Amino acid sequence: MKRLLSILLIALLLLPLAAAQADQTAHIYIDEGLLTEEELQAIEARAQQIADTHQVGVYFVYVMSIEQITDYADQFMVETVTEENAVALFVNEAYYHFAHKGPLAEAVFTDSVCDGVLWETFRSVKDDNYRKVLSYFDAADGQLLAYQTNPDAQATAAETAAFTVPDYIARTKGGKPTLCDSAQLLSAAEAEALSKRLLAIGDAYRCDVVIATVSSLGYKSAEAYADDFFDYNGYGYDATPDETGTTRDGDGVLLLLSMEDRDFAISTSGYGITAFTDYGIQIYLENAFLPYLKQNDYANGFNIFADGCEYLLKEARSGTPFDVFTVSEQTANGKPVIADMAAMLTVEQVRDLSKQLKALGDKYRCDVVLVTDTEQWYDDGDKNAKRAYESGGYGYRDGNEDRGGILMFLSSGGQMGFYTDGFASKAFQGRGMYKFRQSILSALYERDEIRDALKAYTAKADEYLQAASDGHAINPINWIPVAIAAGIGVLLGRIPVSSMKRKLTDVYSKTEADSYLVPQSFRLTQNSDVLLNTRVSRTVRVTETTSSGGGGGRSGGGGFHGGSTTHTSSSGGTHGGHSGKF
């Protein structure tokens, strides 16, 4: 939860910074001079009131000189905080950081609440230190109040209850509306048609397909809201709700739109997790409907979503759920020729290209593969390519002969890298590899089309592997460094010559009197170093890796997994899906 403050924020944060000492009360630790004594006491009273009402301590620490904010926070939570449950905001020169303690605080102050509500509230108040700090305590109080009077089940039920679903909306087998348009994005006719379509798909493939729109998420994340909406409203084909109306792990898929911050979330459950793989959601749902939502064309967007759901369910029910590896051809070892983890290509492109690459692989008995990823594990594309090659288990093995292969890595962050092994490392080497890379890059830059780069990859790989098979791998000599080295050699030749010349001259003036210094006569009578001043300057550090390693549900080290990433919702149900902004 450690976040960078923008430069702007630093500027508008509490201004007088002369202080080295700190002002403190039981719940507030700040640099001296930012608040008057009365203001400090007033806010402390507010903190005390929160602690009395909710038994949750709310702390505010604003000390510019803290160096390691997370270490400081850990220590603070153990040593200073007295309550069983507590939340604290730490701010230094560059970061803010939230820490909480105890189960209640953990449940209320989730990451999204801390970042989205507490920090945003604090940040948005300007010019007045007192109101700024107080707003943070008010926001924390508000969250606690909302949680205790309105826990998850009631919150969602209450909101749904407040919106009356019209009668013309088709209902699932379980009697729930397939479309819950509380943000009123569709006309009555559109809504009716869409709801019938969703019902038809759901019934045909025995899996609820639901769309919900809301105006605001409250303090929840889109993902949590979608999960809870699904569970607490009792969705799921053939699901059995418990006495409170909650179901767990019923078969279904739900698309949630929240208009306030234009969030969307797709939540899958039960058979929906099987049918809607991460890759399927990316390719057939998000890539398809997001462009429409961005243009506020909700009717078409939802229909495209329905199309995608129908296709993915049909594929799944016919035996193989649509996934990243089902589209691509396989190498001789049964690995996908194209592992398009970043969903950068269309399904047709994957089919086409994987055929071509497989043909090359068969022809030269050497894997020619492509891997795309959303993550950049290393700063260097070639390292990422090596990682993909090794974790993907690539390499053409023919009896005892290691024929290896070439892997091209592309990241959605715009990184490209290559890794070669076995026979392929002989085919692509030295300056030949450099030229190979250049020709793919220039194909890419010409029209900024990945398709062009991949076409070049196929053609050039064929050319290089052919040349290597014929026994003369492409590796042109670059004469420029050879000439430079030879030139340096010629210049170096002067060194022995001038040393020979120096032997002819031995008459030099003497400028020192070292041998006339009486031994031990040198003595220091004064030896003092006076510190005049110290200046500190700083430069922004260039981060070395562009992404954090190992996130999400995809495993950190072990090759590619298709399928679906899952998480557990507040009701305890298991969900898949994806969320984002539109």
Place this chain on the structure above:
Amino acid sequence: MPQQLLEYRCPACGASLHFDSASQQVVCPYCDSSFSPQSLIDYDSFLKEDAKNTQSDPWANDPTRWEKDEVTGLNVYTCAACGGEVLGDDTLASSRCPFCDNTVIMKRQFTGDWKPDLVLPFKVDKQAAQSAFRKHLHGKKLLPKAFRSESCIEEIKGMYVPFWLFSSDVSASMKYGASKTRSWSDSQYIYHETSSYALLRAGEATFSQIPVDGSKKMSDALMDSLEPFDLSEAVPFQTAYLSGYFSDRYDVSADDSVPRAQKRFQDTFGRMMSQTTGGFSSVSLDSANYAERNNKREYALLPVWLLHVRWRGKLYTFAMNGQTGKFVGNLPVDNGRARLYWLLFGGLFAVLLGGSVLLAHFLGCGGGCI
């Protein structure tokens, strides 16, 4: 042949004596008698005392000034051609200038000048100088081949060259500006800290007998290159040591020589001081003040063999330390041969380096390489 400008007569046969550097004795080339310089001086002064009956030790009143009547037997002459000065007795009417070989007409008398305090006797002889010259030519690959065969030594002269020896207790105070830098980083910034310091240093050191050549005709660099002389072997000046050698009188005064000595001890002192300023990332000298106490200057005659070698119309001067045998002198360079060697070494290195780059290419050094 060099003239013997200062003469002592053999007490045995009356012939001219000269100082033999091998035996460190004054010898008579005619009757093979040999005398220690001291006994000769004693004998000489006895004769003088005997003759004058009144005169005591000639140095007694002022040990550093020539006595009036001693000077009557000695003259300094100036060569009209090159300005070189030659020491000789007043009976001598003419000589050859040791620097330019011109005939010198000796007219001027000298009085009231500094008398040498010390003399360092010759320890190596003329043959040693000749063989040192041949050794000097040995192993010099860029020396023109013809120089070895065609060059001829025009003259070898043993000469006492006048030097000023400066001794001083030097104290100095210095101020340096210095800085230290330190860097560290947190997750967002890299910090650079620069601390500025003033380093105050003061110290003292004693320098003893820094020699400065007091003769204009001798190139300063040539004389510097002959160092070091072991001055502990120097003896109080006696004219007896000059027998058989040329001698030269100073023509750069002690006062004019002081700056050269100062420059030399300041250089050494400055370096010793700057060695005490370690641990900083940059140090620069802001100011330095030197003060000298207990200054002492001595006038010494130091032994030098001078060789004049003529080759293809040009005169090359070499010098040998008459005490240690150290031989110096610049030799001509054969530029044709220098270019040939360059071609040879340059070609060799070019093939080696260029070849290794090619080799790296063929061995393959990964995708990122050339």
